[in-house]
Amino acid sequence: MGQSMGSFGARNVDLYMNDNPTFDPQTGFSFERKPREMKAREEDLISARIPPQFRDYCAHYLLDYQVCRYKNMPMLYKCAHEKHDYLNCEHQDYVLRMKEFERERRLRLREQRIVGAA
Amino acid sequence: MANVPFLGLKTHSQKVCSLFKRTLRNLEAFYDRRNVYRYQAVLMRERFDKNAQVKDMRVATQLLKQGEEELFLQQHSIPRKFPLSPGGVAYERVVQSPDWVLDYWHPLEKAQYPEYFKRREERKKEFIAMWEKEYGKEEKKDQHH
């Protein structure tokens, strides 16, 4: 429900939830944007046997959380701080993806306006 | 029940009373609180009392039929039955074994209760004697056809 309502206004530019950005990442920004990089190492992720869908850009917090859980078993509530860090990082990532979506939508609208004026 | 030659024959007043009782039970199903039910029951009694003095049998049976129809259309899907009554939840839960099962016990089991089975044989003889006194002895007819 959340996703479909969120992307509802983007239908008229033929933009759907799972699409990739099509414009150049640098247009419109005054500073230089760097591509994102993973902070956790590949072999750490493999040895901790984290499932593939969780090996995203927040995986270093996830590794810390798993280590804390293993150390504090069975009093897992002591890991609340690490869990909060991980969830905050995921939240920032989600907000970043929302912003990318919105940027894509506005650039497409601008494209339509330019093409319409020409 | 009234003393009738066949079962199922009822007088008009019996039918009206039966309708009234069923209506009250239906009201009980809809209005659970006792005080609310009592109020509605008094209203229903007043409805019945308005037509109580009708002397013409044709009109009376017509009213009865209308009443039955209205009760059927307004009956509650889940009537409020007592558990041990027929149609309730606990009806016939405990199986009562019939009496003749005792005759099928193994002699070793019967020997555990000697006095009871002795008395049982006496009782059976008495029962047969009572039956024959009432209805006469059984004639000797062909046992196979």
Added chain:
Amino acid sequence: MQKFSICFISFFVLFSFSMINIFFFSYFVMNNLVYILEWELISFSSMSIVMSILLDWMSLLFMMFVSLISSVVIFYSKSYMSSELNLNRFIILVLLFVFSMILLIISPNIISILLGWDGLGLVSYCLVIYYQNIKSYNAGMLTALSNRVGDVFILMVISWMMNYGSWNYFFYLDFMVNDYMMMMISVMIIMAAMTKSAQIPFSSWLPAAMAAPTPVSALVHSSTLVTAGVYLLIRFNSLLIDMFFFKVLLLLSGLTMFMAGISANYEFDLKKIIALSTLSQLGLMMSILSMGFPDLAFFHLLTHAMFKALLFMCAGVIIHMMNDIQDIRFMGGISNFIPLTCLCLNVSNMALCGIPFLAGFYSKDLILEMVSMSNLNFFIFLLYYVSTGLTMFYSFRLTMYLMINDFNLLSVYNLYDEDYVMLKSMFTLMMMSVLSGSMLMWSIFSYPYMIYLPLNIKLMVIYVSILGAFLGYLMSNMNIYSMNKYLKSYNLSSFLCLMWFMPNLSTYGLNFYFLNYGQLMLKNIDMGWSEFYSGQGLVLILKNYTVFYSFFQMNNNFKIYLFSFVLWVCFLMMFMMIYLNSL
């Protein structure tokens, strides 16, 4: 010797089994271990039959919950069924049931799932018909036949799986996703799970099976039998995710959730209300499963088992106290008499509604938030939230009828709940129902879910709950001067009360014409013409012909003598002719 009755021994064994399982579960979930133990039964040439057991964190956790609830229920039934002559038989049936369930939980191949599944169906039939009256027989027949349909689907899955060479589905799940055969298998698995977990086409057996004794309902129809289907789908979930049929399951289970929530509002039998509440939560479990979140479904399964078993046990105490009255219209104001049971009832009702920080909150709230975060259409979203509000509605209505309204019993009973056996078992479950939500939330979710929602959607749960509670209060208020709310909309309420007439459709509608046709066939053909042409008719023909032919046979001396005379004369004539010819 009273201490060593079968109740106490089985309670002790099952309880210690569940305590052992806690330790194993915590070890397995930390190290993410999966053990598969195999015993070879027979092996010759290249064929070997092995019996394997899968020990996963999921199966250990589920076994812990099943054995905990069953141990508590057996302890409870020592006091509840104390007037029963054959208590040993009852306990043995319950133990058989528990063993079938454990066999289903630990099996990685479809054959031992069939053993557990069939065992569950048959033993639940025996348990439902435990009280021998006509209602129980009908209910048992309904239960057994609905479960049998699921068994047929599992048998077909077995035969389809022979194409893969082994019945260990556990190894095939991630690799054969796009295979055509796997699609057939997955459709059949979904149908089997739908029958067992009483989704919409097959949902008539669950309210009817309340004819069973209350400990049976607490164990079977709240936590174990009805969750077997959900557990099967959780195991198969990685296979089923992108299938179209899974979306159909989403719709059907959402409708189940909604329908059960509405029907529970019009129902007056205490156990049937709780059964419909179970049905609604089962619909919730199945629908969240069909959206692709198996661990959320598993979490809700476990917490729901806890508070639903507790709710059934409280209902059992109330029913036992009132000499088998199950109708809530006969009850009112019982909280003055049995405060401890009312405590357990309130805790489990609140846990069911998802009151914050009890057991149900962690699972239900997380499910609703994940639903809001995911990409589905408005109708399903509405079904989820409206069903949550309906849960609050019927729970509040139940509380109103039982506790808040005035005393409504037939005569002034002396109600008391000093039955310490039943109270002890209920307190165990109440402790677990309060604590298990947060315990499980920390243990199971190694990879936490991130929720990011606008404020109003997050508070939507609270809005529908308050609305539901308010409606519950309005509908159970009864005044002298107003007509009953249900009487005003008579047609609608009888439609909604009788579960949208689906039990009638699936029993009377499906069976009546076929059974009549079957009787016609029986009388006319089986006992009619085919007897004429083969059975009795041939006997008559043979008899008549034998009688006729025996006229010509040599069966008395006179015929033998005459025939030998004729034969001798013929021989003489023959020899004479030969002699004359040779002259």
